[in-house]
Amino acid sequence: xxxxIIDLVYIVAAIxxxxxxxxxxxxxTARKGNAISSIGMAIAVIATLFSKGLNFELIxxxxxxxxxxxxxxxxxxxxxxMPEMVALFNGFGGLASLFVGWSVLMATSSPEIxxxxxxxxxxxxxxxxxxxxxxxxGKLSERISGRPFVYAGQRIVxxxxxxxxxxxxxxxxxxxxxxxxxxxxxxxxxLLGIMFVLPIGGADMPVVISLLNSFSGIAxxxxxxxxxxxxxxxxxxxxxxxxxxxxxxxxxxMNRSLSNVLFSGFGTVSTSAGPVIEQGExxxxxxxxxxxxxxxxxxxxxxxxxxxxxxxxxxxxxELQELLEHNGAEVVYAIHPVAGRMPGHMNVxxxxxxxxxxxxxxxxQINPRMxxxxxxxxxxxxxxxxPAAREVESSPxxxxxxINADQAQTVFVLKRSMASGFAGIDNPLFFxxxxxxxxxxxxxxxxxxxxxxx
Amino acid sequence: MDxxxxxxxxxxxxxxxxELINKVPSTLHTPLMSGSNAISGIxxxxxxxxxxxxxxxxxxxxxxxxxxxxxxxxGGYMVTDRMLAMxxxxxxxxxx
Numbered sequence: 355x356x357x358x359i360i361d362l363v364y365i366v367a368a369i370x371x372x373x374x375x376x377x378x379x380x381x382x383t384a385r386k387g388n389a390i391s392s393i394g395m396a397i398a399v400i401a402t403l404f405s406k407g408l409n410f411e412l413i414x415x416x417x418x419x420x421x422x423x424x425x426x427x428x429x430x431x432x433x434x435x436m437p438e439m440v441a442l443f444n445g446f447g448g449l450a451s452l453f454v455g456w457s458v459l460m461a462t463s464s465p466e467i468x469x470x471x472x473x474x475x476x477x478x479x480x481x482x483x484x485x486x487x488x489x490x491x492g493k494l495s496e497r498i499s500g501r502p503f504v505y506a507g508q509r510i511v512x513x514x515x516x517x518x519x520x521x522x523x524x525x526x527x528x529x530x531x532x533x534x535x536x537x538x539x540x541x542x543x544x545l546l547g548i549m550f551v552l553p554i555g556g557a558d559m560p561v562v563i564s565l566l567n568s569f570s571g572i573a574x575x576x577x578x579x580x581x582x583x584x585x586x587x588x589x590x591x592x593x594x595x596x597x598x599x600x601x602x603x604x605x606x607x608m609n610r611s612l613s614n615v616l617f618s619g620f621g622t623v624s625t626s627a628g629p630v631i632e633q634g635e636x637x638x639x640x641x642x643x644x645x646x647x648x649x650x651x652x653x654x655x656x657x658x659x660x661x662x663x664x665x666x667x668x669x670x671x672x673e674l675q676e677l678l679e680h681n682g683a684e685v686v687y688a689i690h691p692v693a694g695r696m697p698g699h700m701n702v703x704x705x706x707x708x709x710x711x712x713x714x715x716x717x718x719q720i721n722p723r724m725x726x727x728x729x730x731x732x733x734x735x736x737x738x739x740x741p742a743a744r745e746v747e748s749s750p751x752x753x754x755x756x757i758n759a760d761q762a763q764t765v766f767v768l769k770r771s772m773a774s775g776f777a778g779i780d781n782p783l784f785f786x787x788x789x790x791x792x793x794x795x796x797x798x799x800x801x802x803x804x805x806x807x808x
Numbered sequence: 809m810d811x812x813x814x815x816x817x818x819x820x821x822x823x824x825x826x827e828l829i830n831k832v833p834s835t836l837h838t839p840l841m842s843g844s845n846a847i848s849g850i851x852x853x854x855x856x857x858x859x860x861x862x863x864x865x866x867x868x869x870x871x872x873x874x875x876x877x878x879x880x881x882x883g884g885y886m887v888t889d890r891m892l893a894m895x896x897x898x899x900x901x902x903x904x
Binding site for chain 2: 371372374375376378379380381382384385387388389391392395398399402403405407408409412413415416417419420421423424425427428429431433436439440443444446447449450451453454456457458460461468563564567570571573574575577578579581582583584585586587588589590591592593594595596597598599600603689691696697698699701702705706708710711712713714716
């Protein structure tokens with residue numbers, strides 16, 4: 355196939371990617387959009403296979419091994435583990451771009467400066483995406499501590515590594531025959547990824563995965579510049595833009611700037627510094643008593659957090675929803691943008707439990723009518739319903755937009771114990787007059803409520 | 809293609825990406841991430857040509873890149889489809 359025809363196919367593939375993303379604008383068309391996007395990928399790969407001089411043994415080997423791993427992971431992964439899987443895939447994308455950048459460099463005999471710059475960018479971004487994502491994967495899957503790791507002079511060390519990579523780039527560009535600078539740059543890029551994710555943890559993980567998602571796209575675009583392939587540039591930039599938007603949504607939802615997330619090591623903040631906030635009496639309630647309140651309720655809002663995922667409680671939540679609806683109550687769900695460990699995580703878990711997506715309301719839709727709800731049930735969420743964000747100026751999360759659960763007539767908090775949330779901040783909601791604590795495993799508590807209805 | 813054209817396309821694609829992704833509702837953000845993960849597996853197209861190089865190290869790196877990018881492409885599209893298949897609307901959703 356001539357290169358003109360391959361280029362034409364690439365244009366069609368780019369159009370299919372764009373149309374596919376456009377179809378993701380609504381849950382009704384999203385599945386079709388994903389299929390369209392995958393067709394774009396398929397024709398781009400098939401067209402490329404027709405170019406001359408390919409080594410099919412190696413390619414088929416890569417296809418079979420990569421395809422098998424991808425297919426098995428995609429089928430087996432639990433919806434609760436989606437954040438770690440996305441983190442891992444981000445990393446593989448970065449590594450692929452690093453390899454492409456590196457190998458195209460070695461395949462080129464007399465490189466130009468611009469080419470060398472783009473190769474270095476794909477190695478740098480690809481490398482730090484790879485190790486950063488692996489570390490994020492480790493933190494999310496709790497193979498290593500999810501707590502942020504902060505030490506003095508972090509910014510200086512990270513800037514130093516980045517400068518060292520750039521210095522290697524300059525030295526290598528001046529003397530491309532000396533491969534040592536290249537190896538050093540690869541090593542330093544990998545190190546930078548670790549150093550950059552290390553101080554981030556806890557409630558900031560959604561920001562990190564979004565950012566690494568963006569990096570994996572930008573790395574692909576950089577590799578596209580290096581090999582002069584326009585389809586890589588287009589597809590990579592689309593992904594890069596997507597990740598940047600998600601990152602900014604996550605930052606806004608936490609009322610923090612990106613640099614604050616990246617460097618401050620939130621969650622290690624000591625809470626003892628602030629003044630003691632209205633500590634009152636915690637009022638526990640049994641599932642049986644809660645049942646009488648729910649039975650009389652005509653409107654209920656469920657506010658899930660990561661605790662719901664940990665307790666695997668989404669299915670029993672759906673059961674309770676049906677019973678309440680059967681009882682004549684309106685039931686909706688309020689989803690905070692940073693509930694869970696990645697953007698949209700709660701929505702997927704609830705979709706898995708067959709909760710219709712039109713019952714899932716965003717924070718801005720629910721807050722104006724929060725007072726009209728008889729009961730708010732908080733399942734494994736803490737910081738995203740913390741009224742201290744509105745009321746306590748000294749609180750580390752002051753100013754963060756939260757779901758105003760405390761304004762509902764009665765608030766049920768399903769919680770394992772009185773331990774503070776992922777961000778390690780006190781929550782005055784638990785002490786409010788209209789709050790009742792339902793201690794214990796969320797799945798069990800909900801199960802008891804469901805039983806009470808039968 | 810010369811440099812300026814590539815940069816031109818790059819800039820336009822970023823703007824297009826912003827416009828497209830801003831319209832994706834927050835309920836679909838997880839499938840958006842896994843789906844865009846699959847798209848970033850486009851590196852596969854670049855890796856294919858390198859896997860055929862005469863230089864052994866180049867072609868091994870290219871083959872490794874093919875493998876990792878394929879994980880992204882196959883895994884990304886499949887898991888996105890699996891998720892999106894679960895999203896249902898209330899009215900006449902399951903026909904009960």
